[in-house]
Amino acid sequence: MKKIIYIMAVLITAYLSSCKKELQETPSNTIAPENFYKTKSDFELATLGTLGVLQGTSLYAWYIHYVMEYQSGDLALAAGTTWTDLNWVTTDGFVAMTWTGHYNLINNANTALDKIDEVSFDKASKDALKGELYFLRAVGYFNLVRMFGRIPLHLKATTSPNDASLPQSEISAVYDAIVSDLQQAENLLPVNNPYGLGRANKGVAAGLLAKVYVFMAGYPLNNIAKWNDALVQLKKIIDPSNPSRSVAPFNYNLEPDYQNLYWQVLKLRTTGTGLPTFGKPANENGPEAVFEINYKRAGGYYSAIFPSSLIYQGCSFWLFNQFEPNDYRRSVTMVDAPNDPLGGVTLQRKFQATGNTWNDNENNWPYLRYADLVLLFAEVENEINGPTPTALRAINAVRARARNAAGTQRTVPANYTVTEATSKDALRKLVLHERTLELSCEGQTWYDWIRTGTLKDVLTSQNRPNTYSKKILLYPIPESEIDITKGKLEQNDDY
Template identity: 50%
Template sequence: MKNIIYLTLTLFLFCLTSCEDELNEVPLTTISPNNFYQSQSDLELATLGAIGLHSSLDLYSWGIHYAQTWPAGDYKRGPGDPWENLSFESNWFFSSLLWDANYKLINNVNLALDRIDGIEFESEEKKDALKGELLFLRAVSYFDLVRLFGKVPLHLSPTVDLAGSSLPESEIAEVYEAIVDDLKMAETILGLENPYGNGYATKGSATGLLAKIYIFMAGHPLKDTSKWALALEQVKKIVDSNNPSISASPYNYSLEPDFQNLFYLVVSPAFSGSGGTGSVTIGQPANENGPEAVYEINFDQTPGLISSAFPTSVSGLLINDWLRTYFEDDDYRKQVTMVTTNTDPLGSLFLEKKFQSTGSTWNDNSNNWTYLRFANLILYLAEAENEVNGPTQIAFDALNAVRERARKGKNGEPERATPADYTTTDASTKEEFRQLLYRERVLEFACEGENWFDWIRTERLEEMINFQGRPQYYKPRLEFFPKPQAQITLGNGNLTQNTGY
């Protein structure tokens, strides 16, 4: 079972990183990597374990979403709540959760990568598929770590003893270059489809994520503007610049025709009588692993397999006023993102709808998480094209491709007028186009965890917090979250706390 596997395989690193003062010998329950990684099936189980940890409550089933979405102010919180007033400190629970889980995952990956080339497989295709998956997962973990914490230790080989458990932190640029190296290798060896099926990375996953990495390297804090040209070159590998709604050959991605098909739309039982707005179909399953899924984290309700807790944790939560009013009323994405109820004594409420509960308890949901969808790459094409060449027709076509999908609404309905295409009348300069692009990203990815890091890389975090009516809570330190104080203590001088904590 996935969750059993990853807990067993990560026990060793957990003891190294969290129990240094108490560790006297390797626990008997730990699987020795020297004894375990002996066959193709061993590496398959190890990779499945790494995927299980990536899908766990600590990371993409719960933890990472809270770190991305709640501070961004998508949901209403009460006064004094740390999510509302952004009062994170060095003992912040999510710092420890995300730090520990990512480094457990990284060490699992390093152990497997250290052995995989020496193991005989039934085919090179399957060996490359697993190796590419492992490299992709390591890149994702370091991407999360460097965005969350800035300078972090860079472990690229297995940690098997206490001597190797504490490394000096690397510069942000070094971490990004390691991510680029992993994704370039993954892009080279992965196929257009992964023989292990859904939930595993493909060539398109690596190609698309590498474009995103270049976009982030071009922004704050690195501000390496030379990466804009690389981002444009990279994203054009996967998005057809002549018709941005579809992918370039040999890939087979496209925009999901109906925006609601990306999400399983269920109204919480408490609001089952309220109905939705427009013609969104409540209870319609998502088209999981569909044409827009460049990389999708798969979850399953089958007992013993990893389940998604995140959809339940936001089920029925109140959407903040700033986000509600950000949409034009007739934008179909607003109907998909939030549901209106008039049955509450407080009046009309706008409730989050993209990630509703599909199970019976808090952690038995099967909603997949769209880690990287094709719409994101289309908007990256628009952004990179604008930065390199100005607001060209390619940039407008890419931006309008996403708006056109929102304008079409549900399949079979007459096309609506909103949101209308943008033209050079709306933006004739790079800066004017940036503002249109930034707004579109909020509309397209509301409640999907993109906003917070977007605002940091574009140096708009203070602006957006002020826009939300929370100016008193902005501090420059919010560029990064606090590093776990326990890890700084264990690091014996190798780790430094981020400024302001």
């Protein structure tokens, strides 16, 4: 099934997303063929194509990871690089391709959404497809607004050069559109998507909406009323009395063994080719996977490229030192010793290569995990009610799972008590630190530090104090986009 999905995704993405100028906000040619969008199967194929863009090289198969992760200090590169020095330039190719990939995703979703109600087919299938398209468009805008701030807001398909360029919308307007899309997705999607695993469902729409509300409560909107909206959403999924499991109708729970979330490859590959020795496969699309971006080793652009490259890099000593020495998650995330062949880093294990060559890995990418939602629940409960037993119960559920080291119970990390969580601010810091440990190398921490206003302190702890400025809170609008729109788009501050 997965193989069929990716073959079809390649075909439809190429069909819908072709364009004369790759680094454009939206494609320059007409992308709605007259003979398409006529049948149910056309919309099934179009939705797969939209999902295929998310899986593609511009986004989660490669480029977006460089933009998201290396600047966070989770991963280590040599000093003097753009990523580690946070010295992004307006012509950076990774930033430009990430922008383009998201707008291709959005335009594919818009094109299908504009047409789907014109065609008659069974309501259950139509609702599932519409809900998934709304969800995917929301993902595109949620990523873009956090990365670039004020961005053009396209809610209708771009079918000609005449409507390709829109002015930037305010950040609040973009978030309002994201909320609207996720509310529609949650209403339309079933608990179990009839199109199978790896497809959006009611739980991921509800969970991502909760996460969006958390971001709206933080910087730059600082809309503290959204804490209450987030709590309402999270209680749809999480049982406050037993946060390690979800409430009906959902079937999420914390994976009992942290290593089961990731492929554990026993032998590191040291060249660009050659089959690694496989260890334990990840429990992909398992009970903790609220939404995973699925990959299958089928070659081409629709296999995961990024995990392969990580074996040549590694995790930073800063991240290594965030863990207590006997925290099982450290051993799963990285080689548990700061002395490796690369020098200056400790080799990463969390997303090891699983393929034969550099671009045929099949590691899924965890876009939203249940543990992420549990920690957000602890954070939201604390922000509203302070360090309550309910908030402590949530963070401690994640820490209790971490003590189960492949069936052997450890004492580290211990549960937090009122002794550590003496105030709202104290528990706030504990939750944010726990998110760094639990979600490291998963594209989360950088944006957590920005929304919570802690980025400057983190960079100082990483011995990068001179890199902080307001400039680094956003990436530059690609210079090519400003040129194409003849200056209609304004560059972010200080670029």
